[in-house]
Amino acid sequence: MWCAVLLGCCLFALGLCAVSTQGPHRVWGGCAGAGYGLAAWCAARGHGRWAVRCAVGGALVVPGVYLLARGAGQSEVFVLERAAQHLVRTGTPYESAPVDVAGYTPYLPGAALLGLPSLVLPGPPGDARVWCAVVFLCCLRAARPTGGARRYGRGLAVLCAAPPFALACVVSGVDLPVAGVCVLGLALAGRGRAGWAGVVLGLGCAVKWTVCPALAVAAVLLAGRTRTRRRASVLAPLALGTCVPLAVLVLPWVLVSPGVLVEQVFAFPSGHGRLATPAASPLPGRLLAGLGPAGWWCALVVLLLAAGA
Template structure:
């Protein structure tokens, strides 16, 4: 047992070095097979950083891991994000979010009534416009407003805040972090995952999915700790960003029901639904038609504009066969969602890791079978599954309280009186 644990220790220099080398290969190869220029520029900055991190991980037993993590953060996150923000290099999603913030500030709705092209479509719910408000307020004048107004910076800040809150929520009642499988506990593992291509690439080039990921994971963490109101508030915020967050309400409710009973599940779901309605209603009431066409019809490939999400996934391939193929993909999508719902009833999740896996499985089914999708969407369920293992601990989410056992001295036997005659 001791030998087995030693081989799986996350402090192993070889393990960290191998991980950074894999990240370097990903950063070098992925930009070569992808079209967007921001992806290629990110690979130019991230690949050398990962190689330096791999060398640093082997250089020192005491500080090598920490040095390697921060080298990766600097080269894969800080430097490319700052350069992209200052030069205006970004995917189209960043411009969409910043325009929606400007429209919300001026007209109280993030949707154009009659978009002239696909670039003017806003496929997000009204809550996403919050991350575009800094650009609307600060403008583009000068390098500092250009940096502070970038929507990616605030998306990254929201993601980091959610991770910090989830880490606080996952701590035991005595203030110490719970033990995770294999001993993967510590900030280095979490920061290292943020510096990995799974998070660093979308953070630098787009960033719009990070707040959703962070809020969903925070809701699961609160539900695992039996905090239904906090879980519902996090879910409400997530559900106001994208409609793809709505299936998480069922997973969180199932987790709350298993951990604390039906009453806590109802409370959490009611807070989530009520809060989402309050956050989405202003934009929905002002622009009901544009919201339906741009948020629901457009991502499903049924709007008047062709969606750029055209990766060769099963649902997309079926939809490309014509109307019959589209309806077949939609039917498979509904069947997959029904199967996940049945699994929640038949075998509800018992902890954070199990709930994150169930939500990740449902999202994978949705992204794979949707009539329009892209490979980048799969980073969201992957991040949920990994973060649950880094922060959530093992199978027992509620550790048994430590009971101090006190030694009880043996009872003293009372002296037997001896008759005076027998002395």
């Protein structure tokens, strides 16, 4: 089974290398394809530990070190670092009048915190990708259930070798902390720790507003643990904990420059900004976006259906 999985990962990586026009994607695809292929050979011969090592080395270590050493990556990395620089210099992570898409920061103000290490740590140690991965792994560590340390270690090694983590970590990293806070926030909610779940998910919402649906899931988890008459008292800490990070990290810039924030965080990514977003992919969302207003409404309906499910 593992041999088949690794061969599938190998085909995915090599396919990405063949069709992508992005340099970092091609680097990752070539290195990861070789690593997965060697890992599949090791798995077929029964060398499980070597299979994991080859997969992690080819998909994460080799391309990650290469791209970090060259200072190459997707634009998201440099957006976070530029936002941090702008925050320190001017007090806001947003440029008031960007002349092109390179000046846009399509994230909420909390994302600038991920770029702050680049101001004090030169070179690869301060790269935003490194700290995005650190936040993600710390969240997974904090979400670990009591016991099962050995199984957790195995699962973490497999996760680091998997394309969804390895590709994101090597080329951009910005979605990793968002996924991490969702995992930790829901784990805390499942354990009944409503206040801390709200704080963690609030921090995620201060980075990207797409974390907001996790708040509904956390509320359902908490409500399911209590009797009807106590649900309001249990959900109140979740709401209060969420509001604290938002009030500290988002509200000041909403009050000072609401127009700039709405333009860069909401209008620009959704295709309704002053400048067109360069984002593109062969996935259904891109096809819907090409349909104009009808596609936008279709995407909204699909999003609401997914949230309801």
